Amino acid sequence: MFDFIDNFTDFLRENPVKCVAAVAAVVAAPVALVCAPAIAATIGAAGLLGTTATTGTVISTLSGAALANASLAALGGGAVSAGGFGMLGGTVVVGAAGAGAAGTVGAGATALANKMC
Numbered sequence: 001m002f003d004f005i006d007n008f009t010d011f012l013r014e015n016p017v018k019c020v021a022a023v024a025a026v027v028a029a030p031v032a033l034v035c036a037p038a039i040a041a042t043i044g045a046a047g048l049l050g051t052t053a054t055t056g057t058v059i060s061t062l063s064g065a066a067l068a069n070a071s072l073a074a075l076g077g078g079a080v081s082a083g084g085f086g087m088l089g090g091t092v093v094v095g096a097a098g099a100g101a102a103g104t105v106g107a108g109a110t111a112l113a114n115k116m117c
Contacts, residue, residue, distance in 0.1 A: 017110045024106030025099040032098025036091040037068040039098075044071030054079040 012019050032039070043049060044067050047060040053070035062070055069087055073079050076089025085092075 016114065017107050020110040021103040021107035025103035028102030029095050029099035033091060033095040035098075036094040037072060039094050040071035040075055040090055041068040044068075044074065049074045054082055 044059040044062070049059050049071060051074050052058050053062065053066075054073065055070075057070075059067065059070045059074060072087040072090030072094075073084065074090065075093045076085040076087060076091070078084025078086075080086040
C-alpha cells in the first residue's frame, strides 16, 4: 500500500506538466458539459455555425432553448433523425473541446513556470 503512495508521489514530482494537464482536463470537462448549452447557443447566435436547423430555420435567428438545442445538434453533426449525433453529440464536442483546451493551457503554464524557476 505504501509503495503505491511512494510511487505516486515520485510520479508527481517527476512529471508536473502531465499531472497539471490531467487535473485541468478532469476539472474542466464537467464544467464544459454543464455549460455546453450556453456555449453552443453563443456560437449559434454569433452565426459561426452557418447552418440551418432541422426545421429549416437559420440557427442564428433562433432564441432561447430552440437556439441552444439547434446549436448543440449542429455541433453534433445534425439531428439524430437526419443521421447525426444530435444534442448529445454536440454536448460531447463542447465537453471534449473544453477539456482539451484546459489541459493544453495547464500544461503550457506549468512548462513555462518550470523554465522560469
